[in-house]
Amino acid sequence: MATISPPLIFGPYIGGITDLKHLNESTAVLWSLLDAKEVPPSDFTGFVDVPVAAKAHIEVYKRPDAGGQRFLVASPFNYQDAVDALREDIPELVNCIPEGTKGINISNTVYCVNRKC
Known part of the structure; x- marks a missing residue:
């Protein structure tokens, strides 16, 4: 058995959203x-795209030497990057999404498991 440890996972919502009170995290x-009135500070700076998380699970399954191991899958995340992408990808909502400072990386914190980060 191997463990895949993803942070926030972003991707298509299977089955569609039927109730805004019951969204996944x-x-x-x-x-x-x-x-939102402003771009919030980033309290956790990791995410993974759902296809990447899925591929990690498949790769671990196919590799017997992965047994007993733990795998972290993540890319840096901050709210400013999220609002920049939302404002670009969904222009009809641009007036409902805070602008912040386009392109600025709010957090320089990156989690790592060794001191080479």
């Missing part, structure tokens, strides 16, 4: 940006 993070 990563979708709720993005939803909270709608009508």
